[in-house]
Structure formats: C-alpha cells, structure tokens
Amino acid sequence: MSTTQTARLYEQVREAILSLEITPGERLSERGLEARFGASRTPAHAALMRLEADGLVQREGRGWMVSPIDIGEIEAVAEFRETIEVAAVRLAAERATDADLAGLDELLQAARPVRTEEDGVRSGGDFHVELVALAGNAFMVEAVRGCLVRLARTRWLEVRTPQAREAAWAQHHAIVAALRARDADRAAELVRTHIRSTNARLVERLTAQVQPLRLRGLTVVRDADAG
Incomplete structure (x- = not known):
C-alpha cells in the first residue's frame, strides 16, 4: 500500500467533508472513492479508517456514511x-x-x-x-x-x-x-x-x-x- 497515496486521499476526502462538498449523511464506499478521486481500493479503505478515527465518517451496514452534524x-x-x-x-x-x-x-x-x-x-x-x-x-x-x-x-x-x-x-x-x-x-x-x-x-x-x-x-x- 502506498502511504503517500493514502495520505493524499485522506486529505482530499477530509477537505471535501469539512467544506460540505461531501455532505453529512452521505453514503460512501471504497469503490466510490476510487472512482471519484482516482485512488485504488486499499488506500481508500485506509483513508476511511483514518476519517472514522477523526469522527468524520462512520460505518453504515457494509459501507460508510459521513457523520451527521x-x-x-x-x-x-x-x-x-x-x-x-x-x-x-x-x-x-x-x-x-x-x-x-x-x-x-x-x-x-x-x-x-x-x-x-x-x-x-x-x-x-x-x-x-x-x-x-x-x-x-x-x-x-x-x-x-x-x-x-x-x-x-x-x-x-x-x-x-x-x-x-x-x-x-x-x-x-x-x-x-x-x-x-x-x-x-x-x-x-x-x-x-x-x-x-x-x-x-x-x-x-x-x-x-x-x-x-x-x-x-x-x-x-x-x-x-x-x-
């Protein structure tokens, strides 16, 4: 796994969430992040795990959701x-x-x-x-x-x-x-x-x-x- 790619994707998704480009309650998936940000699946999963630790996303069934306000x-x-x-x-x-x-x-x-x-x-x-x-x-x-x-x-x-x-x-x-x-x-x-x-x-x-x-x-x- 590329640490650099994970860090870059984490920052991109984090900024999109904080700016409300990706809105509270919006569903996320590793595959969706791959398509949206041009990342591979492993960095997408790692980035979501980091965002979960920040409290910005949470698990929703088998996928993910941007944490509500x-x-x-x-x-x-x-x-x-x-x-x-x-x-x-x-x-x-x-x-x-x-x-x-x-x-x-x-x-x-x-x-x-x-x-x-x-x-x-x-x-x-x-x-x-x-x-x-x-x-x-x-x-x-x-x-x-x-x-x-x-x-x-x-x-x-x-x-x-x-x-x-x-x-x-x-x-x-x-x-x-x-x-x-x-x-x-x-x-x-x-x-x-x-x-x-x-x-x-x-x-x-x-x-x-x-x-x-x-x-x-x-x-x-x-x-x-x-x-």
Missing part, C-alpha cells in the same frame, strides 16, 4: 474544550515567556480585519491552538486540534457576520491582554466565558437552521442516537 456532540465538545483550555491558559500564565505572549498578540493583529467567514474560522482555530500550545503540553494541543476538526463543518455559522467576527477577535485579544498581565484567574474566566457564549450561539443558530440544512440534504441530529 450532531448538536449533542457539539455541546459535549464545548464542555471538553472548556476543561482543556481553561487548564491550559492557567499553565500558559505560568510558563509562557513575554516573547511567547507577544507572538500570540502579533498573530491576532495580523489576522485583523477578519474579512470573511473562511478567515474567521481559520484565524479563530489558529488562535486557540497557539493559545493552548503556550501551556507546553502536546496532549492538550492535540485534544484541541481534534475538537476543532469535529466542529469545522459548523463553526462558519458563528462567524457569518462582520460583527460576529469582530466580537470573536475582541474576546481573543482580551484573553491575551490578561495573560500578558499574568492574571491567570481573569484569563481563565475569559476563556470559559468565550467558549460557553460561542457554543450557545452556535447551537442556537444550528437549531434554527436544522430544517433549511436538511432541505439542502445535510443530516442534522440532536444526539448520537437520534435517527
């Missing part, structure tokens, strides 16, 4: 992120150097203005990964990256307007300011509030969009056991 899962991911990121920001307040924090501030400044939804999703994700990285714990970074992958198909709902993108940027900036002041309690509370408020708005908007999304052919469920 699961509102219950989104809420659970927010709880997990809060636990990880609050702990990480407290460690960052102790461990990050002044230069580290200045670099995070520069990353924020370079992302402004956040002109599009795509920019908002990308810059927001980059910020959270870099923020957690300042804790100096690779497992925390990997956990947050995994959470952001799970949320990638829906985070665009949170950054649809310039006002929403500006509000997110301002919240990120406040977190950095608290860290630069070495105020761990305030930084932790700002992270907690940011994650909770962002999740609440996302779930509210997603719930309101369930029917339109279903009309577009996207499968949206309330929890992992819903039909």
Whole structure:
C-alpha cells in the first residue's frame, strides 16, 4: 500500500467533508472513492479508517456514511474544550515567556480585519491552538486540534457576520491582554466565558437552521442516537 497515496486521499476526502462538498449523511464506499478521486481500493479503505478515527465518517451496514452534524456532540465538545483550555491558559500564565505572549498578540493583529467567514474560522482555530500550545503540553494541543476538526463543518455559522467576527477577535485579544498581565484567574474566566457564549450561539443558530440544512440534504441530529 502506498502511504503517500493514502495520505493524499485522506486529505482530499477530509477537505471535501469539512467544506460540505461531501455532505453529512452521505453514503460512501471504497469503490466510490476510487472512482471519484482516482485512488485504488486499499488506500481508500485506509483513508476511511483514518476519517472514522477523526469522527468524520462512520460505518453504515457494509459501507460508510459521513457523520451527521450532531448538536449533542457539539455541546459535549464545548464542555471538553472548556476543561482543556481553561487548564491550559492557567499553565500558559505560568510558563509562557513575554516573547511567547507577544507572538500570540502579533498573530491576532495580523489576522485583523477578519474579512470573511473562511478567515474567521481559520484565524479563530489558529488562535486557540497557539493559545493552548503556550501551556507546553502536546496532549492538550492535540485534544484541541481534534475538537476543532469535529466542529469545522459548523463553526462558519458563528462567524457569518462582520460583527460576529469582530466580537470573536475582541474576546481573543482580551484573553491575551490578561495573560500578558499574568492574571491567570481573569484569563481563565475569559476563556470559559468565550467558549460557553460561542457554543450557545452556535447551537442556537444550528437549531434554527436544522430544517433549511436538511432541505439542502445535510443530516442534522440532536444526539448520537437520534435517527
């Protein structure tokens, strides 16, 4: 089996799923991926196994299905992120150097203005990964990256307007300011509030969009056991 071919196919299918080109609930097969992406069967199977580990596809009988957008899962991911990121920001307040924090501030400044939804999703994700990285714990970074992958198909709902993108940027900036002041309690509370408020708005908007999304052919469920 070609490791390179498997990696390339995995990235192609992953991008198609995250961009909603391949929609939630869509059926997949190894043979279908062969035809669509010009891959052989063994790399197709390996790529699907990797995507299953990411939570982006799941087994459906003898085949595969793109995982539905699961509102219950989104809420659970927010709880997990809060636990990880609050702990990480407290460690960052102790461990990050002044230069580290200045670099995070520069990353924020370079992302402004956040002109599009795509920019908002990308810059927001980059910020959270870099923020957690300042804790100096690779497992925390990997956990947050995994959470952001799970949320990638829906985070665009949170950054649809310039006002929403500006509000997110301002919240990120406040977190950095608290860290630069070495105020761990305030930084932790700002992270907690940011994650909770962002999740609440996302779930509210997603719930309101369930029917339109279903009309577009996207499968949206309330929890992992819903039909």
